[in-house]
Amino acid sequence: MSEMFIAKGDFPAIIERLMSRYRVYAPVKNGRHYEFAALKEAGAADLGFKNTRMSPKAIFYPQAERMFEYSLAKDDPEVNIVKETPKDFSPQVVLGIRPCDAKAFRLDDANFCSDKFKDPWWAQRRESTTLIGFACNSPSSTCFCTSVNTGPFDTTGLDAMLVDTGDGYALQVITEKGKNVLGILELKPAPAQVAGKVEELKASAEKSVATAFDPPAIAQQGTLDIFNAPIWDEIHFACLNCGTCTFMCPTCWCFDIQDEVQEGTKGDRLRLWDSCMFSLFTFHGSGHNPRSQKVQRVRQRFMHKLKYYQDKYGTGTACVGCGRCVQACPVNIDIRQVGRLMGSGCSCPA
Amino acid sequence: MQAYTEKIREAAKRLLAEKKVDGVIGFRKGTMPFMNEPFMAKTPEQADLLVWDGNCGINLANYLPKRTDKIAIVAKGCDSRNISIQILENQIKREQLHILGAPCKGMTDKRKIQDELDGKEILQAEEAGDKVKVSGRDFEKTFNRSEYLQENCAICIHRNPVISDEMLGEPVQEQQVERYEDIKQIEAMLPEEKRKHFDELIEPCIRCYACRSACPACYCPTCFVDESKPQWVGKTTDPTDTRTFHFLRAFHVAGRCSDCGACERSCPVGIKVREFTKKLEKEVKELYGYEAGMVQDLRPPLDVYRPDDPEPFL
Numbered sequence: 001m002s003e004m005f006i007a008k009g010d011f012p013a014i015i016e017r018l019m020s021r022y023r024v025y026a027p028v029k030n031g032r033h034y035e036f037a038a039l040k041e042a043g044a045a046d047l048g049f050k051n052t053r054m055s056p057k058a059i060f061y062p063q064a065e066r067m068f069e070y071s072l073a074k075d076d077p078e079v080n081i082v083k084e085t086p087k088d089f090s091p092q093v094v095l096g097i098r099p100c101d102a103k104a105f106r107l108d109d110a111n112f113c114s115d116k117f118k119d120p121w122w123a124q125r126r127e128s129t130t131l132i133g134f135a136c137n138s139p140s141s142t143c144f145c146t147s148v149n150t151g152p153f154d155t156t157g158l159d160a161m162l163v164d165t166g167d168g169y170a171l172q173v174i175t176e177k178g179k180n181v182l183g184i185l186e187l188k189p190a191p192a193q194v195a196g197k198v199e200e201l202k203a204s205a206e207k208s209v210a211t212a213f214d215p216p217a218i219a220q221q222g223t224l225d226i227f228n229a230p231i232w233d234e235i236h237f238a239c240l241n242c243g244t245c246t247f248m249c250p251t252c253w254c255f256d257i258q259d260e261v262q263e264g265t266k267g268d269r270l271r272l273w274d275s276c277m278f279s280l281f282t283f284h285g286s287g288h289n290p291r292s293q294k295v296q297r298v299r300q301r302f303m304h305k306l307k308y309y310q311d312k313y314g315t316g317t318a319c320v321g322c323g324r325c326v327q328a329c330p331v332n333i334d335i336r337q338v339g340r341l342m343g344s345g346c347s348c349p350a
Numbered sequence: 351m352q353a354y355t356e357k358i359r360e361a362a363k364r365l366l367a368e369k370k371v372d373g374v375i376g377f378r379k380g381t382m383p384f385m386n387e388p389f390m391a392k393t394p395e396q397a398d399l400l401v402w403d404g405n406c407g408i409n410l411a412n413y414l415p416k417r418t419d420k421i422a423i424v425a426k427g428c429d430s431r432n433i434s435i436q437i438l439e440n441q442i443k444r445e446q447l448h449i450l451g452a453p454c455k456g457m458t459d460k461r462k463i464q465d466e467l468d469g470k471e472i473l474q475a476e477e478a479g480d481k482v483k484v485s486g487r488d489f490e491k492t493f494n495r496s497e498y499l500q501e502n503c504a505i506c507i508h509r510n511p512v513i514s515d516e517m518l519g520e521p522v523q524e525q526q527v528e529r530y531e532d533i534k535q536i537e538a539m540l541p542e543e544k545r546k547h548f549d550e551l552i553e554p555c556i557r558c559y560a561c562r563s564a565c566p567a568c569y570c571p572t573c574f575v576d577e578s579k580p581q582w583v584g585k586t587t588d589p590t591d592t593r594t595f596h597f598l599r600a601f602h603v604a605g606r607c608s609d610c611g612a613c614e615r616s617c618p619v620g621i622k623v624r625e626f627t628k629k630l631e632k633e634v635k636e637l638y639g640y641e642a643g644m645v646q647d648l649r650p651p652l653d654v655y656r657p658d659d660p661e662p663f664l
Binding site for chain 1: 380381382385386387388389390408412413461464465469471473487554556557558559560562563564576578581584585586587588612615616618619620
């Protein structure tokens with residue numbers, strides 16, 4: 001793991017060099033919130049953020065994506081032939097992604113890019129993207145990454161990672177991919193004292209993240225015991241069944257596929273984010289809905305994240321503790337509290 | 351308003367112990383500053399979890415439609431107006447309800463307070479009277495709550511509940527304010543300016559439907575966005591689809607919206623969705639002299655026909 005150093009004054013020029021070779025996504029302030037955006041100018045990148053409001057999953061998995069298109073015109077020789085819509089897989093860099101969000105992509109790979117199944121677009125975008133992370137020196141009070149098998153300095157999902165050391169950024173190269181991308185920058189090696197400083201920052205950041213709940217305690221309990229526990233009655237009451245938590249979540253991957261026909265002459269096949277919070281999500285063509293009740297939908301979301309994923313893949317929860325759902329839930333349903341209740345094995349909530 | 355906490359708990363314990371109600375809908379303290387969680391106390395013991403302060407901006411009437419049990423509910427002015435509408439629209443029966451009226455001085459807008467703090471994270475917020483003291487890792491600051499109210503609360507003219515079975519406090523003074531300044535500005539725009547304004551307004555929309563889901567007037571068994579046989583509205587974030595959703599939703603609550611602000615409060619990306627609903631509120635008030643939920647025996651004007659209905663738009 002080689003370590004390099006970028007003085008803060010040099011940072012915009014470094015971003016510009018990256019932009020000359022790659023499409024560069026970075027956090028940009030937009031109104032009250034930050035979001036990942038493809039940079040048009042280096043100066044727009046702003047690392048003065050805690051985290052972006054939406055997770056960066058849309059970079060690999062857009063909220064609405066045109067997958068295929070087809071002609072419906074009777075006189076068109078290619079009528080009814082479904083063709084893949086051209087997509088841009090040119091090399092890109094995501095700069096400033098938080099370790100939790102990068103770890104989330106690893107978890108999402110279980111769905112989109114496993115040995116058994118490959119989503120071609122997710123896989124190609126993953127392949128053509130280099131993730132240059134940004135360690136969290138001061139995590140938010142809503143962060144709980146250390147409870148869910150990642151952390152403010154976790155490099156698991158990253159190709160390289162920046163650490164803000166005050167006057168500059170220490171840059172750790174983690175993968176070959178990271179090495180190749182950063183090779184063009186001709187960076188200087190970090191001064192000797194930087195490594196110690198990074199270790200200090202890491203220790204203090206990790207210490208500042210509170211323990212939220214204990215995933216192994218949830219894994220050890222019987223699925224039906226949690227499923228049938230009386231806790232859900234109280235947890236679900238406030239829920240509005242909006243899609244805020246699922247749309248912001250870096251590990252919520254569910255989608256719907258729909259055809260939209262325009263003026264009867266052509267059509268698009270779209271992939272659209274969907275949400276288990278919506279009644280329509282499980283509405284069958286027959287009219288039956290296996291999750292017609294709010295309590296069933298609320299339970300599904302937490303069971304999927306904290307129980308089923310653990311049981312199925314054995315790699316921990318499908319949650320990276322980014323805290324977005326905690327911050328944005330309009331009615332303050334708090335996954336940390338739900339995780340505690342699910343792991344408590346107690347039949348008497350609150 | 352914090353004084354209501356004790357009164358709510360006392361009433362809840364009494365009503366539950368006497369088995370007058372099956373549950374008491376109010377709020378319990380949230381896990382974060384400026385947040386409370388809607389909560390239904392079902393036992394006298396749970397009643398001690400109920401709280402009241404300036405962070406009760408979610409409209410609790412949202413939890414009533416189609417309930418079959420007997421419910422006590424804490425209601426601000428706006429909540430009570432939505433309860434009236436729901437009673438008129440047969441979503442709940444008056445005799446099922448025991449309304450704990452909460453005269454209201456407005457709910458705090460945490461976003462406005464956060465704007466003053468240069469990105470610093472609020473770790474604690476303590477409310478005392480009109481003051482709210484917020485603190486974080488290396489700062490402490492006190493705000494006058496009345497200057498940091500939700501926008502709908504700042505221009506609210508019906509702070510006192512319109513129906514109740516018992517009141518939690520003395521009525522508060524109603525405000526004399528101009529409610530439609532922002533709407534008049536938009537009305538004065540040229541058509542193309544309006545279009546641009548609204549397109550920019552809803553540009554961040556992620557179609558999560560939090561605005562709809564938080565709305566006590568949105569209780570359709572199947573919302574038009576969930577119609578699937580056939581589908582009525584596209585699900586993309588293309589401006590056409592997003593516009594269709596926001597415009598249709600606003601029209602559907604015309605004359606039924608109390609401007610409680612739950613939609614705007616709930617929006618995770620901070621869209622001022624009330625610009626749509628307020629315009630329709632203004633139209634209904636000007637055309638029919640009707641304000642949602644202020645009377646208990648008159649259904650919303652778009653729900654009834656009268657031969658002398660004004661029709662200047664025909």
